[in-house]
Structures are given as structure tokens and as C-alpha cells.
Amino acid sequence: MSSGAQRLPVVAIAGLSCENSTFTPSRTRAAAFHPKRGQEIIEHYQFLHPETRLGNKADWKGALIGHALPGGIVERASFEELAAEITQRLSEICQSLQNPLDGLWFDIHGAMYVEGLEDVESELLRRIRAVIGPTAVVSASMDLHGNVSHELAHQVDLITCYRTAPHVDVWETKERACRNLLRALEIRNAGGSLPLKAWIPIPILLPGEQTSTRDEPARRIYAAVPEVEKRDGILDAAIWVGYAWADEPRNRAVVVVTGWDKNAVADGAQELATTFWDARGEFKFVAPTGSFAECLDTALAAKARPYFISDSGDNPTAGGSGDVTWGVTQLFARPELSGATGPIVIYASVPGPEAVAIAEKAGVGATITVTAGAQIDDLHAGPITMTGQVHSIKHGDPHAQIEVVLKTGSVYVILTKLRKPYHKERDFTELDLCPRAADIVVVKIGYLEPELYDMAADWMLALTPGGVDQDILRLGHHRIQRHMWPFDTHFEALPNLKARLIPFSSERLDAEDVA
Template sequence: MASEKQRLPVVAVAGLSCENSTFTPSRTRAAAFHPKRGQEIIEHYQFLCPKTSLGDEADWKGALIGHALPGGIVEKRSFEELVAEIIQRLSDICQALQNPLDGLWLDIHGAMYVEGHEDVEAELLRRIRAVIGPTTIVSASMDLHGNVSRELAHQADIITCYRTAPHVDVWETKMRACRNLLRTLKVRNIGGSLPLKAWIPIPILLPGEQTSTRDEPALRIYAAVPEVEKRDGVLDAAIWVGYAWADEPRNRAAVVVTGWDKNAVADGAQELAATFWDARHEFKFVAPTGSLAECLDTALGAKARPYFISDSGDNPTAGGSGDVTWGVTQLLARPEFREATGPTVIYASVPGPEAVAIAEHAGVGAIITVTAGAKIDNLHAGPITITGQVHSIKHGDPHAQTEVVLKTGSVFVILTKLRKPYHKERDFTELDLRPRKADIVVVKIGYLEPELYDMASDWMLALTPGGVDQDLGRLGHHRIQRPMWPFDTHLEAQPSLKANFIPFSNEHLSAEEVA
């Protein structure tokens, strides 16, 4: 009996995470997820290691996790391959235990899209449930740019997401998901029930660049989340903005509040949903916007240096293919930058494996002519040919593999073997570039990540074309649930924002509830 009391709960860890634009022609394959297995997973999540507060509260078992750089739709074969391994590893863990798992932490994003599947995170969890059973408590952690369908809320017992954008609370959120799981296990072990789940879909779908928690109204909306969580009888509260660049019925904002006091849970969920809906007219872009030409004109006329410009339509961390050449083509066509004495500009970046190989062979200092980009996404511009001097070469980047800087006129163009996001100052300085000394820095990004934001003396968001176009009307959504703000600006009557209590995972979800 004593040994039974001292037994730690056994909790498995699994998940697949990616953000996939249905408007990007690229495809995401299994290798892009960089899968981790078994003990690697525990070492990756250091807060689960022994001699940490969470690590010592459970026996954590790694199955398989994978996190891919956002991009185009995940190939079905790749998804099936990864899911099959997750299922097999969870089956092996359960078989070794000769008992059901006590819990599962599911680390997902919420905006993955797979060929032949919709609401794929719910599909993943359905398959996992077939192995771990209905009584294993599942706690999911998500990105606030993910989507929460009724079915996903049903399959998961507890669900939470980031509360900041840019996401500076990633690890805090993952740890919260684990703490919520352990707390729920303790309640159940003393005869308590699972927490209730109130889910409210909100007919709003906006890009992250209009919902950053740096600015109002998202700042105050998300500030209300922990206040709801503090209430007696509430375990967790969360708001999802949703993912704007996939055309899928589940894509929209949502609120989920979990806890044991029905009134507190319902009231908290309804208050958060109403706060979000009531603020719909206030959402605006995080920076002044314009065409790329307008942004360049403004930057050239400004005294602020460095002046950052987001080439937002092909942002690889939102789901862009990363190889759209429209922006760099427009930039290099400007007469102001054709001479070496012109304003110093850094452009990040364009994939071009053949161009990178030529530069590697030629070496630093060589004058070369290369062609790059538009190998995958040529919907907006074709490959670009550049003549310039090789400024630097760097090997070993986990995303790009090899990077080359080519100087043409007064512009330093970064070419990569594989696509890469440029979010940190060292991404530039390790290429012998000095972004703080540049006149203009153009980056394929949406809102500026913290280090870029701190470097920028001023900045603009260029509304450029690509698979994650900020002008959502240009993309052509036709499968999202309508009416939807701001696609339907006549949507003035308040929709039903009543708390929907979702059945426990071991209870049946009717066809009407699924719809």
C-alpha cells in the first residue's frame, strides 16, 4: 500500500507542430519536423528533467515530438509516417506499463494542415486516444495562432495557449500545460472529477500583425486572461486568435476556459469572448503599412536609422514558402541602390541552392552572376538574376545549412541553401553584416520579433504578395464559416457568445455538436 501511494504518475509526451498556409504552393515533409524521440524529448524540455519541480512530480516518457518551420501543406505520406511512429511508441509505453497511462502532454501548434485531412490536430488526438484510451488525461499546449474546433476541445481534457505575440511565453505555456495536467491528476486521485470545458468560437479571423499583444486592443484582451484564471474554481483560461492563412472551416478565434466551478468557468469564458468581439473595430496593423514602394520611399526620406521594412507576404515563420522574389526584385530595380555609394540596404532573404553552390566555389571577394528564388512559389515573380560580389559565406545553420551574402550596388542580399527566418541580431552579424549601421533592413517577416524590434529606429509593414498576404481579401478564402469579421463588415449584430460546455473525452459527442 505504501509503495502504491509513492508511485509517480506516468505521463507521456507527444506532438506534431506546424503552421501551414493553404495559399503557399510549397509542401512540408517529415524531415522538416526534426523529430525527437524518447529521452531526447525529456532533455529538450529541461523542465521535465529530474531534480526540477515538474520533473520530480511524474515519470515522464517521451514518445515523439516534431516541430517544423511554418510552410505549405504537410504531405499526407509524411504525416502518416510520423503519426504511425507516435502511435507505436505510445503503444510500446503502455505495453511496458501493463496499465493505461495516467496522462499525456500533447505539444501542438493548432494550424497544421495535411493533405486529405481537416482539423488535423483533432485527428491526431483521435488516433492517440485509440491507443491510450479515454481515461488518460490529456493536456494540450498550443500557439494562440492555432485553431480550436469543438472536436479538439472534446478530445483534450485541458487545453491552453500562449498569451503573448510575439511569443515570449513559449516555455511558460508548455510548463503551465504540464502543471495543469498534474493538478488534474491529483484532483482525480482523491476522487474529484475532470475539469469542465467551456468553448466559445468567435466569428473573427485576423492576421497576427493586427493582434499583437504589444498593442491595444490585444494588450488588454490578453491581460484579462490570467485574471479569469485566478478565480476560484478555474484551472485555465485561453484565447486563440486563429490562423488566417488557411482556408478551413475551423479557422477563427476561440475561447476555452476549464475548471471545476461551472458558473465561474462559464462567466469567465463569456467575458473573454465578449471582450474580444467588442474590440473588433479597434484591431489595426502593428505599424504603418503601405506598398513596398511606399515603404522604401518613406525609409529613404526618414532620418531614423536603421529603418526596418517587413516584406510580409512571404514570411517563412507564418507559412510563406520563403522563396518569393517579388520584394527583392522591386528593391534591386530602384535606382537609389544601384551604386555602391547608395544607401546601405540588407535584404533577408532568398533561397537559391545553386546560387549558393556557385558562390561557395568562387569564394569571398569573387564577382559572380547567379539566379535564385521562385523555385517553389513563382506565382508573383520569377527567379531573379543578380551580379555582385561575394561578401561572406557561412556554413552550419540549422535552417539554411549554408548562407551567402552577395553585394550588388549598395544592397547586401542574403542567399540561402534552404529557407530561413531572420529574427536575431546574430543572424546578421555572423554574416559580417551590421544591421544597426545599415540605412534600411528588409526582412521577410510580419511583426518584428523582439531583437529586430529593439534594433529598429522606425519601421513599416509592406503589404507584399505571397502565401501569407496580409491583405486577406486578395487570397480568396471560400471555406471559412461565414459571416466572419472582417470579411463581412456588415456583421454588426452580436453573435451568440454563450459558453458551450464540451463533453468529457470519454463521453459521446453528437453529430450536431461536431457541426
């Protein structure tokens, strides 16, 4: 670089991402995060490749990121192992530089829960700050089902989240977090200040299946976010629904608006928070609901094919253990499905490593008797024993590792070595299953992901038991802040939806909320 050339800002990348139910007996370990390190991280994010608009505007340094499939709480030793490696790698990056680190992209989800720790994303960032210092600009990207505590809002300089559920803007959001970071650095380096943030907690805690942006009122609430962001003096606007399946004081809806104009930031945040609060009575499930039996009755009687049923209480992409056998047990209790010529039903899925091993040894076409499920979560139903013909076997899935389809009666049950979400058509077709030709497809999921939604002729959401029970009132929360909608429906006074203004990072240690 010539003496007259401008130095590129150096930006590190680190973070751990997981969604952890405190009502699920399973545990999440370090390997589940599939950590990426160093250059692997840059290669993973295409928008940071050197030839891209953002890639050539900074010297990006990967430390460590990890994204785990949602599940039970993270074991403390696993978190400490990964957190220590993050801080060590960041320390090595900082030591290699002639100047202080300019920025950090904090790549997180926001609903991670670790044994013995709370508000763990804030705790991780506190440790990171001890290494990178208070002047490095930190920009966080999050899932809208994450949680933004008061402390996390103070620790970060910039923060944003998804604007769609189902999440079709994941990459767009992460890129926006990086773009905002570079803009803030550019303004600071030109003599300007970093932006301030308006943070407003909203006493509402709802499952994602009542807040899908496909439907009202979430559709219009989230449509207002980019309109607020367009205003002069505002850099970013975001609304978090929060995570309903962890019992933690920080869990609730939150609005954060970031920018340089104090009045614009405060006004925008208050408008979004008020819109959310005023709509509280409108939120409803994304589809007709019922017990599993009621959903199955409706599906069998319906003419629409394929008919999808969400076995929602054990959804592995919301934090369920994935091995609850409640739904599949209900299926096998139906006499109309016991014969080979009955309605074609696909059930996804039940983990059973021993069952999978037996099927592998027997081979396709063999008739076997196996037992699967309820090895982790046996609170609602025990292991299920099935006799059927091995329809197909598949190796190499990144989540399941090995998948087996067992046909028993007219039901095709997918058995897995390890739990896996089924979101795409190829998840079925690669197992020699045709969901479009089935009568009924039962999937452990909440709202249907886009490919399934487009495929379904009709569908229902089964309110089944499990660690991510959609009937959140029966889970037993006792540590969330009250009053909280819908746990409380009578409020003696309106909640305080006035913006709490949080200054930029150089004032962090002395900052007080400003009404």
C-alpha cells in the same frame, strides 16, 4: 518503491507542430519536423528534467514530437509516417506499464494542414486516443494562432495557449500545460472529477500582425486572461486568434476556459469572448503599412536609422514559401541603390541552392552572376539574376544549412541553400553584417521579433504578395464559416457568444453541448 510509497503518474509526450498556409505552393515533408524521440524529448524540455519541480512529480515518457518551420501544407505520406510512429511508440509505452497510462501532454501548434485531411490535430488525437484509451488525461499546449475546433475541444481534457504575440511565453505555456495536467491527475486520484471546458467560437479571423499583444486592443484582451484564471473554480483560460492563411472551416478566434465551477467557467469564457468581439473594429496593423515601393520611399527619406521594412507576404514563420522575389526585385529597380556608395541595405533573404553553390566555389571576394528565388513560388515574380561580390559565406545553420551574402550596388542580399527566418541580431552579425549600421534592413517577417523591434529606429509593414499576404481579403478564402469579420462587416444578428460546456473525458462519447 516500497509498498507504502505513492506511485508516480506516468505521462507520455507526443505531438506534431506546424503552421501551414493553404495559399503557399510549397509542401512540408517529414524531415522538416526534425522529430525528437524518447529521452531526447525530456532533455529538450528543461522544466521536465529530473531535478525540476515538475520533472520529479511524474514519470515522463517521450514518444515523438516534431516542430516544423511554417510553410505549405504537409504531404499526406509524411503525416502518415510520423503519425504511425507516434501511435506505435505510445503503444509500446502502454504495453510496458502495469497500469493504464495516466496522462499525455499533447504538444502541438494548432494550424497544421495535411493533404486530404482537415482539423488534423483532432484527427491525430483521435488516433492517439485509440491507443491510450479514454481515461488518460490529455493536456494540450498550443500557439495562439492555432485553431480549436469543436471536436478538438471534446478530445482534450485540458488546453491552453500562448498569451503573447510575439511569443515570449512559449516555454511558460508548455510548462503550464504540464502543471495543469499534474494538478488534474492529483485531484482525480483523490476522488475528485476532471474539469469541464467552456468553448466559444468567435466569428473573427485576423492576421497576427493586427493582433499583437504589444498593442491595443489585443494588449487589454490578453491582459484579462490571467485575471479570469485567478477566479475560484477555474484552472485555465485561453484565447486563440486563429490562423488566417488557411482556408478551413475551423479557422477563427476561440475562447476556452477550463475549471470545476460551471458558472465561473461559463461566465469567464463569455466575458473574454464578448471583450474580443466588442473590440473587432479596433484591430489595426502593428505599424504603418504601404506597398513595398511606398515603404522604401519612406525609408530612404527617413532620418531614423536603421529603418526596418517587413516584406510580410512571404514570411517563412507564418507559412510563406520564403522564395518569393517580389521584394528584392523592387529593390534592384531603384537607381539610388545601384552604386556602391548608395544607402546600405540588407535584404533577408532569398533561397537559391545553385547560387549558393556557385558562391561557395568562387569564394569570398569573388564577383559572380547568379540566379535565385521563385523555384517554388513564382506566382508573383520570377527568378532574379544578380551580379555582385561575395561578401561572406557561413555553414551549419539549422535552417538554411549554407548562407551567402552577395553585395550588389549598395545592397547586401542574403542567399540561402534552404529558407530561413531572420529574427536575431546574430543572424546578421555571423554573416559579417551590421544591421545597426545599415540604413535599411528588409526582412521577410510580419511583426518584428523582439530583438529586431528593439534594434529598429523606425519601421513599416509592407503589404507584399505571397502565401501569407497580410491583405487577407485578396487571398480568396471560400471555405471559412461566414459571416466572419473582416470578410463580412455587416451582421444582421449578433453572434452566439454563449458558452458551450463540454464535460470531462469519461463523458466524452455521450457529451452534448449545454447552453
